[in-house]
Amino acid sequence: MGLVLADRKELEALLKAAAKDPKVATTLAGRMVPGQGDAGEFAYGLLAGMVIGSFMASFEGKNGRQPDRDETADLLSIVMSRMPALRKAIMKQLEMR
Secondary structure, eight states, X not given: OOOOHHHHHHHHHHHHHHHHOOHHHHHHHHHHSSSSSOHHHHHHHHHHHHHHHHHHHHHHHHHXXXXXXXXXXXXXXXXXXXXXXXXXXXXXXXXXX
């Protein structure tokens, strides 16, 4: 069945907000990966985790359960389709530093 419209809209809003202001993730990445690794990749993973974690906590709070298999597939499909916008926002933020 997948995510209901309200959950879908909430996830889209989280992704849009994350792409609009990735400053928290890029700042944390810069502090946690100062001389090793790639801060952009770290920020990308961190931001994705923050969005998914926030959505999952909200979903569980509203529904009293974890998403089922179809809902999880829908969640990951939506996130995957929006990840290029998040990466672009992160790279733009890192270039501004």
